[in-house]
Amino acid sequence: MEKISPDNTPVAVAVAEQEKKNFIEHFIDEDLESQRFDTVQTRFPPEPNGYLHLGHAKAICLNFGLAEKYKGVCNLRLDDTNPEKEDVEYVDSIKEDIAWLGFKWNELFYTSDYFPCLYNLAEELIKMGKAFVCDLNAEEMREYRGTLKEPGKDSPYRNRSIEENLDLFRRMKAGEFPDGSRTLRAKIDMTSPNLNMRDPIIYRIQRGHHHRTGDTWCIYPMYDFAHPLSDSIEGVTFSICTVEFEAHRPLYDWFLQNLNMPTQSRQIEFARLNVNYALMSKRKLKKMVDEGIVAGWDDPRMLTISGMRHRGYPGAAIRAFCESVGVAKANSTVDMAQLEFFVRDNLNYNAQRVMAVLDPLKVTITNYPQGKYENFDAVNNQEREEDGTRPITFGREIYIERSDFMENPVKKFHRLSPGRELRLLHAYYIKCEEFITDEAGNVIELLCTYDPNSRGGWCEDGRKVKGTAHWVAAHDCVEGEIRLYDRLFIKENPEDGELRDNLNPESLVIVKNAKLEKSLETVEKGSRFQFLRQGYFVADGVNEEGKPIFNRIVSLKDSFNKGK
RNA sequence: UGGGGUGUCGCCAAGUGGCAAGGCAGCGGUUUUUGGAGCCGCUAUUCGUUGGUUCGAAUCCAGCCACCCCAGCCA
Numbered sequence: 001m002e003k004i005s006p007d008n009t010p011v012a013v014a015v016a017e018q019e020k021k022n023f024i025e026h027f028i029d030e031d032l033e034s035q036r037f038d039t040v041q042t043r044f045p046p047e048p049n050g051y052l053h054l055g056h057a058k059a060i061c062l063n064f065g066l067a068e069k070y071k072g073v074c075n076l077r078l079d080d081t082n083p084e085k086e087d088v089e090y091v092d093s094i095k096e097d098i099a100w101l102g103f104k105w106n107e108l109f110y111t112s113d114y115f116p117c118l119y120n121l122a123e124e125l126i127k128m129g130k131a132f133v134c135d136l137n138a139e140e141m142r143e144y145r146g147t148l149k150e151p152g153k154d155s156p157y158r159n160r161s162i163e164e165n166l167d168l169f170r171r172m173k174a175g176e177f178p179d180g181s182r183t184l185r186a187k188i189d190m191t192s193p194n195l196n197m198r199d200p201i202i203y204r205i206q207r208g209h210h211h212r213t214g215d216t217w218c219i220y221p222m223y224d225f226a227h228p229l230s231d232s233i234e235g236v237t238f239s240i241c242t243v244e245f246e247a248h249r250p251l252y253d254w255f256l257q258n259l260n261m262p263t264q265s266r267q268i269e270f271a272r273l274n275v276n277y278a279l280m281s282k283r284k285l286k287k288m289v290d291e292g293i294v295a296g297w298d299d300p301r302m303l304t305i306s307g308m309r310h311r312g313y314p315g316a317a318i319r320a321f322c323e324s325v326g327v328a329k330a331n332s333t334v335d336m337a338q339l340e341f342f343v344r345d346n347l348n349y350n351a352q353r354v355m356a357v358l359d360p361l362k363v364t365i366t367n368y369p370q371g372k373y374e375n376f377d378a379v380n381n382q383e384r385e386e387d388g389t390r391p392i393t394f395g396r397e398i399y400i401e402r403s404d405f406m407e408n409p410v411k412k413f414h415r416l417s418p419g420r421e422l423r424l425l426h427a428y429y430i431k432c433e434e435f436i437t438d439e440a441g442n443v444i445e446l447l448c449t450y451d452p453n454s455r456g457g458w459c460e461d462g463r464k465v466k467g468t469a470h471w472v473a474a475h476d477c478v479e480g481e482i483r484l485y486d487r488l489f490i491k492e493n494p495e496d497g498e499l500r501d502n503l504n505p506e507s508l509v510i511v512k513n514a515k516l517e518k519s520l521e522t523v524e525k526g527s528r529f530q531f532l533r534q535g536y537f538v539a540d541g542v543n544e545e546g547k548p549i550f551n552r553i554v555s556l557k558d559s560f561n562k563g564k
Numbered sequence: 565u566g567g568g569g570u571g572u573c574g575c576c577a578a579g580u581g582g583c584a585a586g587g588c589a590g591c592g593g594u595u596u597u598u599g600g601a602g603c604c605g606c607u608a609u610u611c612g613u614u615g616g617u618u619c620g621a622a623u624c625c626a627g628c629c630a631c632c633c634c635a636g637c638c639a
Binding site for chain 2: 020021022026045046047049079081082084085109137138141142145146147148149150153157179180182183192193194195196198201203204205206220221222224227234243244245246247248249251269271276282324325326327329330331332333334335338339340341342344348349353365379382383414415423424425426427456457458463466467468469470514530532533534556557558559560561
């Protein structure tokens, strides 16, 4: 069963599958039915402290997808409560990546938009006697917090008067105290078995230039305080986050209830996405970039959104993949092969076929007249007839792939070897008569004959030529640089041991002098092609020699070289 | 070891008391001017485990086991 998505991409997911509801949708249905909410509003709330990756893509698809499905809205909120780690560079990349993936946020917000409001809500809490200024330093705080099995102890500052708390908090805001000297804490329960409820810090003093509010503030709200309140201020009904925040939910609810917020948003947690042979944590990805292990956040080997874009993965393929992995709460690691499947699935339909010889072996067709050339019509994409054909030129000297010739063929090899025939795609049958070697014994040229009666790749006598190969005409081709990308790590779980020790030394192999069919000389950067029998490639500008560069997006499945 | 979660095919994942969907991977076959794609099949008598309830349990109950998260003035 095949369904065509709006951008004309086939989605290899059964229709019935798409109609299946995940557990979050069951919750939503429940809340809509009970009239807890009458609309669906979600948000995607990244902290601008790094570039987005495939894990974020899953969250984006989920949040935007839910809003679309329930005819609600989804906003983008940059959760910028920690100036130390954040930067506009990240803000810009986040916006670009979401748009590239194909989603449009309803409104754009920043948590920093709410700093004044959040501050007032904190004062409210103080006035209710539910928050206090604490003078414990970080180390003391840790001691008072207790441990996993022992309860904590009340801070000696816990019973300050409301007036004193208000005065101290205002002076914290005014900049009268040094960084880290005091905090504002919610007054909940130091004996709670849930550590998050042991009088959590809601404001800290931290001088640092904020990328939007500059030096206006020297106190910043903590995530646990800012997040539920921001959600409520915006009217978010379903606040979807990852499972590690599950233990924070009681706190989330506590702030909404105690401050009697207008929207009692519902937090729902799902399991984050992991993919084998890859890293999916902003912190680790940043490390790879900072240590120069990769070329940057958009290195085509990284599963950042910008890396995948650079690699040539279509946004629609990423969306289809996210759709296919589903949403649940169990820890899981999805196979890289599943991601690659959706990339191929998309490109098989969308990418035009061309011929490119990566490891050229010269072939002279001895019975083809010198100086004669002829054109053949090559099908651009047999999956889409409307894409038509293009002319390709044939001549006496051509290049074929070195791996398409074997002096001593292994069994089941049905390409070229002495005395055997091979079909040149769209052209003729050729037969290998002789091969020439250099002093070292390497084959450097093939002497073949062609069968004039096999024009177009068919012969009326019906004789069987099983192998078909791609080729380019020596007089009508262009040289190019091909970058063969592969998985970055050799270990399924790259974090098992040192990252550096787990790197795949062949994650990037550069081929300098590939022979490409002439039509590839001037193609738009970002155009994607299928190099016949090899894989999908994306145009990535020209190199220092002026030769076009192509990045391998993903190889074709290969049942001959299976397992390699 | 306190609290919060999770365990269904190699990898994801439906399933909500009536007798194990689907996708990826794999394996056959068919077709093919890409060893691609397509098409047709096959692949869990069993749901972490042990007991219990029931005519009937992956689904309910109890115990046990395994794994993940929480002791940042990060998010």
